[in-house]
Amino acid sequence: MVCPNCGMENEAGVSECIVCGTPLSTKEISIKETKTDNTISNILIIVGILVLLISFGVLIYSFLSK
Ligand SMILES: [Zn+2]
Secondary structure, eight states, X not given: OBXXXXXXXXXXXXXXXXXXXXXXXXXXXXXXXXXXXXXXXXXXXXXXXXXXXXXXXXXXXXXXXX
């Protein structure tokens, strides 16, 4: 792992440069993975809310139509 900031060669698996503390590329990849996970969970939450709203609307409609 070569530091993009100072050019220092760090050991593999190190999250930050030992000289200047710049986050190395492995950390950036994990951040991107967390972002994708957040997007998927956000979509699941939105779908869950939509299902709840639709079922709630159906309940109110069937209650009012009686
Ligand atoms: Zn560095």
